[in-house]
Amino acid sequence: MGVDASFAGREYPATDPYQVGREHVREFAAAVDAQHPFHHSVQAAQEAGYLDIVAPPTFAVVIAQRAEQQLIADPAAGIDFSRVVHADETFTHHRPIVAGDELSTILHVDSIVERAAIAMVTTRCEIADTAGNPVATVVSTLAIRGEEA
Amino acid sequence: MSAPVFNELVKGQEIGERTISVDRAALVRYAGASGDRNPIHWNERFAREVGLPGVIAHGMWTMGSIINVVTDWIGDPGKIRSYTVRFTRPVEVPDPGSAEIHVAAKIGALDEETLTARIDLTATCDGKRILGKAQAVVAL
Numbered sequence: 001m002g003v004d005a006s007f008a009g010r011e012y013p014a015t016d017p018y019q020v021g022r023e024h025v026r027e028f029a030a031a032v033d034a035q036h037p038f039h040h041s042v043q044a045a046q047e048a049g050y051l052d053i054v055a056p057p058t059f060a061v062v063i064a065q066r067a068e069q070q071l072i073a074d075p076a077a078g079i080d081f082s083r084v085v086h087a088d089e090t091f092t093h094h095r096p097i098v099a100g101d102e103l104s105t106i107l108h109v110d111s112i113v114e115r116a117a118i119a120m121v122t123t124r125c126e127i128a129d130t131a132g133n134p135v136a137t138v139v140s141t142l143a144i145r146g147e148e149a
Numbered sequence: 150m151s152a153p154v155f156n157e158l159v160k161g162q163e164i165g166e167r168t169i170s171v172d173r174a175a176l177v178r179y180a181g182a183s184g185d186r187n188p189i190h191w192n193e194r195f196a197r198e199v200g201l202p203g204v205i206a207h208g209m210w211t212m213g214s215i216i217n218v219v220t221d222w223i224g225d226p227g228k229i230r231s232y233t234v235r236f237t238r239p240v241e242v243p244d245p246g247s248a249e250i251h252v253a254a255k256i257g258a259l260d261e262e263t264l265t266a267r268i269d270l271t272a273t274c275d276g277k278r279i280l281g282k283a284q285a286v287v288a289l
Contacts, residue, residue, distance in 0.1 A: 024182075027181075027182045028182045028183065028213075030178075030182070031175075031178045031179045031181070031182035031183065031210070031213075032179065032210065032213035032214045032217070033169065033214055033217060034213070034214075034216075034217055034220065034226070035217070036217075036220050036221065036225075036226050038225065038226055038227065039226065048225065048227075050227065054226050054227050055226075056213060056216075056220075056226060057213075057216050057220070057226060057229045057232050057285070058209060058212055058213040058216065058232070061183065061185075061209050061213075062183055062184055065183070065184055065185060066184070081187065082187075082188075082189070082195075082199045083199060084187075085208075085236070085239070086207075086208040086209070086236050087235065087236060088233070088234060088235040088236060088281075088282075089208070089209065089212060089233070089234055089236075090231065090232070090233035090234075091231060091232045091233070092230070092231045093229065093230055093231065096226070096227035145200075
């Protein structure tokens with residue numbers, strides 16, 4: 001059993017809004033040792049013109065990962081998560097994510113390519129605010145090793 | 150440190166380097182904070198069963214941690230417009246102990262029209278490169 005390549009090209013409905021919590025931003029920043037004051041101090045962030053503390057550059061993975069579950073946790077897609085390794089990741093920030101944002105994500109399955117015993121699955125999460133303005137694009141490629149690989 | 154000025158930057162210029170340390174506790178903390186609870190990042194038995202040499206760091210922990218050198222240089226995390234990494238070699242995290250990752254960042258390209266700089270990152274563990282392309286574009 002392998003990955004079902006017919007999932008390529010699929011687009012999922014927008015997720016329910018994800019609320020970016022201030023303490024979650026601080027906890028994520030601490031977990032990657034991001035000590036910049038804009039990640040932690042509301043006052044410092046607001047003095048620089050932000051509405052609230054600024055999420056670290058890779059925080060959007062938290063939101064993207066949730067959306068990607070629609071594909072990864074779908075048994076029909078045939079993705080064995082224990083055999084997954086991360087191949088690459090790209091964030092494009094249309095504007096910085098700040099605490100208090102409510103963000104909805106549309107998951108696209110951009111490609112599924114099988115090479116030898118490895119399937120490469122590329123997903124794209126288009127993250128937007130509640131008004132529909134683009135906030136971030138997260139492109140992720142997972143490599144799924146086959147049983148014999 | 151004052152913010153960098155576009156006209157004073159030179160392609161190839163080094164903007165920072167540092168060595169960061171990762172132990173199992175850091176991986177558990179990242180698993181909790183990120184929601185990525187894949188057992189390959191905290192369970193030795195599980196990691197070996199799926200053919201890995203042992204517990205490995207989340208690629209996203211590495212990606213999230215090495216960018217601090219850029220954030221600290223540019224002085225504002227909101228100025229990081231894009232960031233891309235290709236993971237080529239997993240970082241095995243021993244227990245007891247820790248793995249040390251060395252990161253160096255330099256200016257890869259300057260764009261006068263958009264007033265942005267491309268920062269190229271190099272990360273090594275035990276002298277071996279752990280990433281392929283690793284680039285961030287920052288606004289100045």
